Amino acid sequence: MIARHISLLFDGFAYGMxxxxxxxxxxxxxxxxxxVNLAHGTFAMIGGYITVMLMRSAGWPFFATLPVAxxxxxxxxxxxxxxxxxxxxxASDLDQSLLTIGIVFVSIAVAAYVFGTGxxxxxxxxxxxxxxxxxEFSFGVYRMFLVAAALxxxxxxxxxxxxxxxxxxVRACVDxxxxxxxxxxxxxxxxxxxFALGSGLAGLGxxxxxxxxxxxxxxxxxxxxYMLIVVAVGGLASIRGAFVTAAMLGVIxxxxxxxxxxxxxxxxxFVMVSFLVWRPAGLFARRA
Amino acid sequence: MSVTTAPAxxxxxxxxxxxxxxxWRWLETVFWLxxxxxxxxxxxxxxxxxxxxxxxxFALSLDLIVGYSGLVSLGHAxxxxxxxxxxxxxxxxxxxxxxxxxxxxxxxxxxxxxxxSFIIVRISHFALIMVTLGLCLLLYEIANKAHWLTGxxxxxxxVRMWPxxxxxxxxxxxxxxxxxxxxxxxxxxxxxxxxxxxxxxxSLRGIRENARRMPAIGSPSSNRIRTIYVISATFAGLAxxxxxxxxxxxxxxxxxxxxxxxxxxxxxxxxxxxxxGGIVGALIFMVARDQLADMNPQYWYFWxxxxxxxxxxFLPNGILGGCADLLARWRRRA
Numbered sequence: 001m002i003a004r005h006i007s008l009l010f011d012g013f014a015y016g017m018x019x020x021x022x023x024x025x026x027x028x029x030x031x032x033x034x035x036v037n038l039a040h041g042t043f044a045m046i047g048g049y050i051t052v053m054l055m056r057s058a059g060w061p062f063f064a065t066l067p068v069a070x071x072x073x074x075x076x077x078x079x080x081x082x083x084x085x086x087x088x089x090x091a092s093d094l095d096q097s098l099l100t101i102g103i104v105f106v107s108i109a110v111a112a113y114v115f116g117t118g119x120x121x122x123x124x125x126x127x128x129x130x131x132x133x134x135x136e137f138s139f140g141v142y143r144m145f146l147v148a149a150a151l152x153x154x155x156x157x158x159x160x161x162x163x164x165x166x167x168x169x170v171r172a173c174v175d176x177x178x179x180x181x182x183x184x185x186x187x188x189x190x191x192x193x194x195f196a197l198g199s200g201l202a203g204l205g206x207x208x209x210x211x212x213x214x215x216x217x218x219x220x221x222x223x224x225x226y227m228l229i230v231v232a233v234g235g236l237a238s239i240r241g242a243f244v245t246a247a248m249l250g251v252i253x254x255x256x257x258x259x260x261x262x263x264x265x266x267x268x269x270f271v272m273v274s275f276l277v278w279r280p281a282g283l284f285a286r287r288a
Numbered sequence: 289m290s291v292t293t294a295p296a297x298x299x300x301x302x303x304x305x306x307x308x309x310x311x312w313r314w315l316e317t318v319f320w321l322x323x324x325x326x327x328x329x330x331x332x333x334x335x336x337x338x339x340x341x342x343x344x345x346f347a348l349s350l351d352l353i354v355g356y357s358g359l360v361s362l363g364h365a366x367x368x369x370x371x372x373x374x375x376x377x378x379x380x381x382x383x384x385x386x387x388x389x390x391x392x393x394x395x396x397x398x399x400x401x402x403x404x405s406f407i408i409v410r411i412s413h414f415a416l417i418m419v420t421l422g423l424c425l426l427l428y429e430i431a432n433k434a435h436w437l438t439g440x441x442x443x444x445x446x447v448r449m450w451p452x453x454x455x456x457x458x459x460x461x462x463x464x465x466x467x468x469x470x471x472x473x474x475x476x477x478x479x480x481x482x483x484x485x486x487x488x489x490x491s492l493r494g495i496r497e498n499a500r501r502m503p504a505i506g507s508p509s510s511n512r513i514r515t516i517y518v519i520s521a522t523f524a525g526l527a528x529x530x531x532x533x534x535x536x537x538x539x540x541x542x543x544x545x546x547x548x549x550x551x552x553x554x555x556x557x558x559x560x561x562x563x564x565g566g567i568v569g570a571l572i573f574m575v576a577r578d579q580l581a582d583m584n585p586q587y588w589y590f591w592x593x594x595x596x597x598x599x600x601x602f603l604p605n606g607i608l609g610g611c612a613d614l615l616a617r618w619r620r621r622a
Contacts, residue, residue, distance in 0.1 A: 034413075084597065088600075094354060095556075095600050095604065098552060101553075102594070102600065104593070106594055108586075109586050109593065110590065232414060262433060269422050269425045270426060276419050276422070277407050
């Protein structure tokens with residue numbers, strides 16, 4: 001019986017790690033520019049479709065498609081940033097939300113037109129399928145892979161932010177954008193880069209998530225709420241916050257849907273609203 | 289400020305300004321008379337016309353907080369849906385009288401608005417967007433899971449309305465529905481128009497421009513915001529109640545995020561912060577959807593998104609704002 005609980009917790013944690021990869025980019029870009037980018041899920045979706053198409057049409061192996069998903073989503077986000085976002089940085093929250101919702105609508109329609117409205121399954125390589133039995137505990141291999149990948153990404157992000165020159169620039173821009181500009185930093189370029197990296201991570205998350213959460217044109221909307229919860233509750237521009245919140249969110253979502261399915265997602269939204277009312281700036285806010 | 293305008297400022301009387309704004313313009317008379325046209329020109333489209341009037345009322349209610357007070361809400365459908373379920377459930381369980389049912393829908397939304405207003409004033413910006421969204425999702429989940437009461441996914445069925453005023457039956461062609469919706473919209477509009485052009489309305493615009501400075505001139509921001517939030521919730525509830533009564537059905541969709549997003553789109557399309565913006569936006573949005581969604585609902589989302597992007601980038605004040613700018617430029621040239 002205890003083994004069942006442990007497996008469930010592990011599943012929740014793996015799901016949380018997926019949410020972390022999906023939303024950490026949004027957290028950093030929102031914190032840096034205060035730009036409400038509701039189209040983050042669109043870039044995740046782009047990554048997912050790249051993986052599906054490469055595997056199905058070109059017969060690429062799963063692992064080879066992941067870097068392409070990352071680069072593809074990053075490139076797409078850079079184009080959108082140049083054309084649309086750049087002129088909206090000084091606009092109100094409302095205009096930013098609506099512009100990006102507009103992008104989500106367009107992307108949903110385009111995805112439905114090109115790929116159809118159905119779910120897109122992927123055929124994982126054999127060594128990623130099945131479950132491993134450790135004593136009386138059993139873990140899904142793919143979920144273990146997911147956790148390992150997310151931990152690796154977290155380590156790269158944290159170390160990169162802490163010890164590289166680019167990381168120092170990003171931190172400076174998040175902490176005080178005007179000061180950083182005054183010291184001669186090209187804030188727009190740093191933001192552009194960060195935005196592309198964050199969207200690339202979302203694309204990677206979209207590709208990794210197909211096996212767990214599926215992929216269809218509504219993906220951009222369905223998981224937007226989860227990404228926003230991670231960002232809002234975790235606190236803007238806080239990798240630690242996003243990590244802890246995503247893990248918590250994944251566990252709460254899986255566990256509550258398993259034990260109390262009759263109230264479904266209620267628990268999740270309730271937890272989010274109470275956290276935000278308690279701490280409007282998020283649990284690990286860098287700025288008050 | 290240049291020196292020449294100083295004397296004009298010293299004789300400035302705020303009451304004059306308000307009086308000038310309250311004055312009824314001939315264009316408005318034309319607009320509301322034109323609202324009767326569907327009866328003569330397009331009697332087959334009365335159902336759509338009544339849905340437009342309801343959407344317009346909903347957008348009008350959102351304008352109070354988004355356009356006039358500068359708060360962003362991604363969860364206004366919470367009040368719309370709550371009103372709709374209140375009116376629908378009342379009628380389903382034996383009280384099908386429309387006017388009192390509508391009043392009940394408004395009151396229910398008022399209570400919900402009052403309770404949530406305590407949360408709303410504590411937060412701002414991104415957290416506010418998320419909390420309004422979260423509260424709406426909470427209600428959606430409750431309605432979805434309370435299948436025994438609301439019908440969940442299948443929607444609330446078995447709503448039976450009594451004739452309006454004991455005389456006018458709700459028919460299939462929407463004759464009663466449109467008249468009823470239009471009158472409620474018009475009366476609400478008159479009330480809100482008066483409210484906006486009052487000192488209270490002015491203080492709201494002050495909060496929109498600078499929420500911190502308003503308390504310094506004796507206008508408590510958070511109290512004002514709570515008041516307008518409750519009023520806005522009430523009218524959203526009325527709109528929801530109208531929809532439930534005229535269609536004799538409540539879909540779970542009344543509480544959905546899409547509904548909240550759509551009403552924001554209507555408002556921004558028409559132009560926020562000008563009472564007619566929401567009405568014009570609702571008109572354009574609903575007619576466009578009726579025409580485009582007939583072809584394919586997926587394409588409709590494409591055009592909606594594109595329209596939204598274009599409006600935000602090229603017409604930041606909406607279609608009415610764009611018209612006003614054009615008119616001003618034309619006048620200056622003439």
